[in-house]
Amino acid sequence: MISGQAHLLCLHAPAQALPLAGSAMKALARLSLMPSGRAVLNAECLVPPLVRFLSLPGNLAKPTSEAALLLLQNLCNDGVARSAATKAGAVPALVQLLAQHAEWLKQRPALSGCLAGTLCNLVVADPQGHLAKQRFVKAGGVEAACKVGAVRSAAFSQHRRLACTYT
Numbered sequence: 001m002i003s004g005q006a007h008l009l010c011l012h013a014p015a016q017a018l019p020l021a022g023s024a025m026k027a028l029a030r031l032s033l034m035p036s037g038r039a040v041l042n043a044e045c046l047v048p049p050l051v052r053f054l055s056l057p058g059n060l061a062k063p064t065s066e067a068a069l070l071l072l073q074n075l076c077n078d079g080v081a082r083s084a085a086t087k088a089g090a091v092p093a094l095v096q097l098l099a100q101h102a103e104w105l106k107q108r109p110a111l112s113g114c115l116a117g118t119l120c121n122l123v124v125a126d127p128q129g130h131l132a133k134q135r136f137v138k139a140g141g142v143e144a145a146c147k148v149g150a151v152r153s154a155a156f157s158q159h160r161r162l163a164c165t166y167t
Helices: 006-009 015-031 033-044 047-055 063-077 079-087 090-100 109-124 131-137 141-166
Strands: none
Touching: 006 015, 015 033, 015 047, 015 063, 033 063, 033 079, 047 063, 047 079, 047 090, 063 079, 063 109, 079 090, 079 109, 079 131, 090 131, 090 141, 131 141
């Protein structure tokens, strides 16, 4: 297995290497679907660099962000990774992404799905996730989720009006 530093290189690849970096991130995300793969990746301490990558301004627009979120979501199926993600500040960072990019996320359902899935794994799925729940509330997670829900509801209403017009 490659070291955590090599994983960071995949995350911060220069523009000309983005297709390769995206492929590497997707491969890691697929590996993280299996419990044995998650164990190997968690042993590499991959969660904190992923949280740092997703916390950097502008990285959500990078092609590797969807794969990074999917990887984090998959890794957070494991209790060790959930704990590492909470300690690394994943909950406030993800809530901030949700709040700041609600309008943009509605145009990228795969990305918003990975973001919601990761938050769900951190906040809802962890029976011992009291700290994650507290951080979610303190970071404005309830308000951000409502904002995204309102944006999606407005988009759905607009879609229904257009569908009714054309039928």
